[in-house]
Amino acid sequence: xxxxxxxxxxxxxxxxxxxxxxxFNGRIAGISGITAGLLTPSKADTAWRxxxxxxxxxxxxxxxxxxxxxxxxxxxxxxxxxxAAGLLVGFGTRLGSGCTSGHGVCGLxxxxxxxxxxxxxxxxxxxxxxxxxxxxxxxxx
Amino acid sequence: MKAxxxxxxxxxxxxxxxxxxxxxxxxxxVGFLDVAGAWDPSLAFVMAGALGTYGxxxxxxxxxxKPVLAQAFPPAPPSLVDGRLVAGxxxxxxxxxxxxYCPGPALVSAPVGGTTVVLFVGxxxxxxxxxxxxxxxxxxxxxxxxx
Numbered sequence: 001x002x003x004x005x006x007x008x009x010x011x012x013x014x015x016x017x018x019x020x021x022x023x024f025n026g027r028i029a030g031i032s033g034i035t036a037g038l039l040t041p042s043k044a045d046t047a048w049r050x051x052x053x054x055x056x057x058x059x060x061x062x063x064x065x066x067x068x069x070x071x072x073x074x075x076x077x078x079x080x081x082x083x084a085a086g087l088l089v090g091f092g093t094r095l096g097s098g099c100t101s102g103h104g105v106c107g108l109x110x111x112x113x114x115x116x117x118x119x120x121x122x123x124x125x126x127x128x129x130x131x132x133x134x135x136x137x138x139x140x141x
Numbered sequence: 142m143k144a145x146x147x148x149x150x151x152x153x154x155x156x157x158x159x160x161x162x163x164x165x166x167x168x169x170x171v172g173f174l175d176v177a178g179a180w181d182p183s184l185a186f187v188m189a190g191a192l193g194t195y196g197x198x199x200x201x202x203x204x205x206x207k208p209v210l211a212q213a214f215p216p217a218p219p220s221l222v223d224g225r226l227v228a229g230x231x232x233x234x235x236x237x238x239x240x241x242y243c244p245g246p247a248l249v250s251a252p253v254g255g256t257t258v259v260l261f262v263g264x265x266x267x268x269x270x271x272x273x274x275x276x277x278x279x280x281x282x283x284x285x286x287x288x
Contacts, residue, residue, distance in 0.1 A: 004186045010162020011190020017154030018191070019198035024147035026208030028215055029155060031245040036269040051149035056248045058149075059156020063165070064253040071250055072166035074257040075241045086247075086261040088236030090268020093244060096229020097218070100243040101155075103230070104188065109196035110217070117222050118230040123174070125234025130174040133239065140239065 018106060021052065030102025031056075032093035081140055096122070144210040156249040162187035165250050167241025174238050 018029035037049050063070045076082055093099040096118055107115025133140045163169045172181030207213055237243050242261055250258045
């Protein structure tokens with residue numbers, strides 16, 4: 001039962017968080033866009049962006065206290081692979097104007113064709129990457 | 142001030158959802174993407190729960206004249222599907238499949254997840270900064286200054 005009930009509940013919670021941001025702040029909960037916006041500080045925007053990202057971090061600390069099993073160990077630990085993955089995620093989400101939350105949740109909910117294309121693309125690229133690293137290379141550290 | 146507080150609360154709720162849903166467990170994410178192996182479909186339910194909840198609430202929210210603490214709802218972004226969108230999503234997907242981290246779960250895990258995820262978040266911010274620099278450099282010069 002936990003197999004799908006907990007994921008469903010998690011989805012409801014994060015959907016509610018995104019709705020809260022839209023209702024009160026009139027903002028789209030695209031995590032990559034909110035985070036990238038912090039790199040170019042602006043008087044009007046930096047406070048809410050920092051608060052949202054701060055909320056994510058506080059959520060992480062709370063989860064670690066109450067539900068430590070929420071965090072699994074990393075699947076890669078090599079410095080090179082970790083840095084490469086981070087660079088790709090950072091650069092790619094900006095080039096593609098969004099990540100899992102912005103395109104995959106907020107954009108899809110709006111019925112944006114653009115977000116559907118982005119979501120299918122990053123899912124396919126992710127699946128292909130896992131296929132190559134796991135089943136062709138036999139694992140990447 | 143109120144808007145800052147609400148943004149913080151929204152982030153907190155979002156983080157709890159990611160954690161409870163299993164998105165902060167990279168092995169689970171990689172398992173979800175491993176369609177040719179021992180496929181773990183559970184994260185599809187995170188997506189379903191999030192889409193259902195946000196989709197429904199969004200419909201009700203945008204009926205309002207404006208957000209509670211802001212002047213207007215965001216305008217719909219351009220509907221353009223171009224090479225940039227696809228290339229960006231593909232690069233992101235490769236990094237996601239490699240690590241099991243997308244930006245949200247990485248930021249939630251950063252304070253508690255150990256060195257690897259801190260390194261990942263650092264590299265992600267550098268990647269975002271590189272994109273910003275790249276965009277500034279290749280932007281057509283609009284300055285009227287000679288030379």
